[in-house]
Amino acid sequence: QITCNLPHKDCASNNCVPSELFAARSRSHKIPVRGQKDFFPNDSDEQRQRLEQSLNEHWSLTSEERVERLGNLVKAVWIPSDQIVELQSPAGKFWQTMGFSANGKQYLLPEEALYLMECGNVQVFYRDLPLSIQDGYERFLSSATVTLQQYQVFGHLKRLGYVVHRFDPSSEPSSYARQLNLPQSRDRAGRQLKRKRSPSPTYTKRLNSFCFFCSYTEAQVESTIEKMEEDKCSLEGDDAKKLAASPDIQTATTSGADEGRSWWMTDDLGASDKELHHSPTSGSSRWDFSSIPFPDVGSSERHPSCLAPPEPSLLPGDLTVGVCDIASWRRKINLRMVKMSSKEQKREKDTRRRRWDVNKDREVRRCRNWAEYHELLARRQRKRKGRPAHLWNREVTPLHDPKQPISTGELLDKISVIKSTHLLEGASRLKGSEQWRICFNVYQPDTVADFKKSNPGKPYSRMCVCSFDGPVPDLRAIKLLAFQSGDIPVVFAVVDHGDISFYTFKDFQLPTDVFP
Amino acid sequence: MEDSPSMDDHQDSSLVVGVGLCDSAPLLWRLQDLKTARRLGLVGALLGSLPRTPRQNQRLGRPLLLLPEEEQLLRDEEAAGALPGPNQDVGGAELRRQFEEDQQRSFEEQSVLALEDRKSALRSESGAEAVDEALCGRLEALDHSFSFPQSAMAVQLSTARAGLSYCPEARAHLQASWPIREQNNPRSDARYQVFRDLRGRGFYLTSAGKFGGDFLVYPGDPLRFHAHFIAVCLTLDESICLLDVLAVARLGSNVKKTVLLCSPVPDGGVCYTSLQWSGMV
Numbered sequence: 001q002i003t004c005n006l007p008h009k010d011c012a013s014n015n016c017v018p019s020e021l022f023a024a025r026s027r028s029h030k031i032p033v034r035g036q037k038d039f040f041p042n043d044s045d046e047q048r049q050r051l052e053q054s055l056n057e058h059w060s061l062t063s064e065e066r067v068e069r070l071g072n073l074v075k076a077v078w079i080p081s082d083q084i085v086e087l088q089s090p091a092g093k094f095w096q097t098m099g100f101s102a103n104g105k106q107y108l109l110p111e112e113a114l115y116l117m118e119c120g121n122v123q124v125f126y127r128d129l130p131l132s133i134q135d136g137y138e139r140f141l142s143s144a145t146v147t148l149q150q151y152q153v154f155g156h157l158k159r160l161g162y163v164v165h166r167f168d169p170s171s172e173p174s175s176y177a178r179q180l181n182l183p184q185s186r187d188r189a190g191r192q193l194k195r196k197r198s199p200s201p202t203y204t205k206r207l208n209s210f211c212f213f214c215s216y217t218e219a220q221v222e223s224t225i226e227k228m229e230e231d232k233c234s235l236e237g238d239d240a241k242k243l244a245a246s247p248d249i250q251t252a253t254t255s256g257a258d259e260g261r262s263w264w265m266t267d268d269l270g271a272s273d274k275e276l277h278h279s280p281t282s283g284s285s286r287w288d289f290s291s292i293p294f295p296d297v298g299s300s301e302r303h304p305s306c307l308a309p310p311e312p313s314l315l316p317g318d319l320t321v322g323v324c325d326i327a328s329w330r331r332k333i334n335l336r337m338v339k340m341s342s343k344e345q346k347r348e349k350d351t352r353r354r355r356w357d358v359n360k361d362r363e364v365r366r367c368r369n370w371a372e373y374h375e376l377l378a379r380r381q382r383k384r385k386g387r388p389a390h391l392w393n394r395e396v397t398p399l400h401d402p403k404q405p406i407s408t409g410e411l412l413d414k415i416s417v418i419k420s421t422h423l424l425e426g427a428s429r430l431k432g433s434e435q436w437r438i439c440f441n442v443y444q445p446d447t448v449a450d451f452k453k454s455n456p457g458k459p460y461s462r463m464c465v466c467s468f469d470g471p472v473p474d475l476r477a478i479k480l481l482a483f484q485s486g487d488i489p490v491v492f493a494v495v496d497h498g499d500i501s502f503y504t505f506k507d508f509q510l511p512t513d514v515f516p
Numbered sequence: 517m518e519d520s521p522s523m524d525d526h527q528d529s530s531l532v533v534g535v536g537l538c539d540s541a542p543l544l545w546r547l548q549d550l551k552t553a554r555r556l557g558l559v560g561a562l563l564g565s566l567p568r569t570p571r572q573n574q575r576l577g578r579p580l581l582l583l584p585e586e587e588q589l590l591r592d593e594e595a596a597g598a599l600p601g602p603n604q605d606v607g608g609a610e611l612r613r614q615f616e617e618d619q620q621r622s623f624e625e626q627s628v629l630a631l632e633d634r635k636s637a638l639r640s641e642s643g644a645e646a647v648d649e650a651l652c653g654r655l656e657a658l659d660h661s662f663s664f665p666q667s668a669m670a671v672q673l674s675t676a677r678a679g680l681s682y683c684p685e686a687r688a689h690l691q692a693s694w695p696i697r698e699q700n701n702p703r704s705d706a707r708y709q710v711f712r713d714l715r716g717r718g719f720y721l722t723s724a725g726k727f728g729g730d731f732l733v734y735p736g737d738p739l740r741f742h743a744h745f746i747a748v749c750l751t752l753d754e755s756i757c758l759l760d761v762l763a764v765a766r767l768g769s770n771v772k773k774t775v776l777l778c779s780p781v782p783d784g785g786v787c788y789t790s791l792q793w794s795g796m797v
Contacts, residue, residue, distance in 0.1 A: 015672065015674070015678060016672050018621070018622040018625035018626050018629070019625065019629060021622065021626065021670040021671070021672060022625075022626045022629045022630070022670055024670060025670060027568070028568075029568060029569055030569075031566070031568065031569055031572075031574070031575055037740055037741055037742050038736075038740055038741055039741070039742065040735060040741075041735050041736040041740075041741060047740070050740060051736070051737055051739065051740045054737075054739040054740055055554075055737070055739060058739060059547065059550075059551065061566065061568060061575065061577070062547065062550060062562070062577060062578060063547045064566075064567045064568055064577075065567060065672050065673070065674065065675060066567040066672065066673040066674075066675070067670050067671070067672050067673075068670070068671055068673060069667065069668060069669070069670060069671075070666060070667050070668070070669045070670070070671050071665070071666075071667025071668060073671065073673075115565075117673065118564055118565035118570055119565060119570040119571065120567065120570065120673055123671070123673060127612075128612050128615075129611060129612060129615055130615075130673070130674075132673075132674040132675060132676060132677045132678070133545075133564065133578075133579075133673070133674070133675045133676075134536060134543075134545045134579070134602075134674075134675065134676050134677040135602050135677055137536075137538045137543070137579065138536060138537070138538050138601065138602040139602050141538055141539050142539055143539070147539050148538055148539040148541050148563075152563060155563075155564075155565065156573055159565065159570065159571050159572060159573050160573065161571075467725075468725030494725070496723055496724075496725030496726060497561040497581055497583065497722075497723045497725075498560075498561025498562060498563060498576070498581060499561070499723070499725065499726060501725070501726050
């Protein structure tokens, strides 16, 4: 058994001398088994001896340093500006489940690199000097990459053999896409490297990041639509003049009003404060509509008479589109000011003066057509007069006519006051929370042999990392996470210093005692 | 920090523990620091992979994470200081040169050792004590033909950061700038008072989130003893719901540990109440 122990001049830093390094080749890989514990301390020699032995064994194991053959180590370099580790010699077996390629090079995410450093597989350099494990922890872990607690969970699962990847909410198919059974083309998305000064984006893959990525969840789409309708109403009421409005991306259009900017350019909106790093590649399933401004050809603002061609990556296949002259289209749009009669003008004024806007009414919005709207008005009318429909519209009858046959199940349903619900009800309307986020996708160890990073398949579970110091997830958090996760169970990894406990919530149906 | 290289374990208490901050958590990296902390009765929790067998979770290796109470205790005893951060001693040309020299020297020494190793293997193969001509010839041939490839060199992947932190000058850094990260709320004050008191009585404490409490209390070093108590810390004027008391009492009896409700009292001591599950009388 070799240890790098005192006395030695370098032992403060625990540096092994070359002879120790050489001898470490034949180091044992077994861990001593821990014996039975005692119940109560007495002052016996026996106990003291056992304690000393346990402590010595403990220090001996803890003091050991990692010693590896140089040829077995993959060399890598830490790039702090991108918070990424770039491999400089070919990757080993770990490449099957970790890392990603971009720009013709191989990269590792910081947590993956740190884990591989701890396993003694990778040696990471920074400024030509090797980083210690301590350097790795202090440089790689932060709230911008992966926190210490998240790394603890990551390491714990990796050591057990699971495949663990960062969770990217935007690359999860929406429930609608899943319903349609759309084929999922998923590269193992990597996080986008900072743009160099090149004007045309040639990056081949989007990189994983749960901080910098601007994604569009269903909830966001809904809220954008709501905002659009509000905007519509706040404009002047003349429908003939109103055209399909551009989505609410005021910041984009204002910064886009700069000369030369065209709607399909998805460059950094350097002027805006929002971080919208996004380069859609053809085949990507998500466009960031907040950074793709659509032209409002019909607006009365001055507009160039020509639209430059759209960016090829936004177009399907080999389609090429040239410059578009919109002058003829503008002529076809009726841009004449409408002259209103005095009565019409007065009506306009009254409408504007009235605060209450029918379109802001939630129940009105739920009406899908005029018939439903009339029904709603009628209902309200009756309620206002204290006449609920089931009492006033027809003869009052018992909830169920005893002469009519009905199954027990249906009857129970009729008399039930509280209807049962399921976890995902209302979940799509919840807005995301800073506090509760899914961190990782976890794939089972026995899938490792066939695992493909480009098509990992469905994860076994998704991890949300929290601690006993923080709050217990409430129903809102559980709904939100279950919705984000789709049909994969969400597991809460609760970190308590060195210890991790895993909890999951399962949907449960109360059994109904019904005999048909 | 060591005063002299030939230090033994029976140390005077003027050792200062160097604490590194990672994502605002206090971590101990150097073996000496772990030993010092243990000697002060502070157990902490190991977080890293064990170098000998990294792919298991039964036994972990450095770094050691300190409880906030442990960190505070070290600070109060003036037994801890902050290690310089990662960017403070980023290598200049001097360190790079040193590194390359060290690597070269190590390679040469290992080559020599490898050759010796091969020779003694040859010798033991030939078995007999007698050194015959053939053997000598082979050994000599080995001297000429043997080459130790760079890839066979053994390299250390250091756990703790070496370098400036071990210079005497850096000791001054240690005490000076301690980041103040105290949480001034009554609950954490209560926890700290209880921790101090129990530690002062010779108990060892670790965290007890899984057990529904604040600390697990051991009568001796956790390496050798089981925990006897689950300590739940409350301020004197905090009211606790009876259902919570029942829940923690039930939990305690399930894991065969006694639950202690602990509250610091104004005179500086701590008041302890143990819960015992008894039937209806």
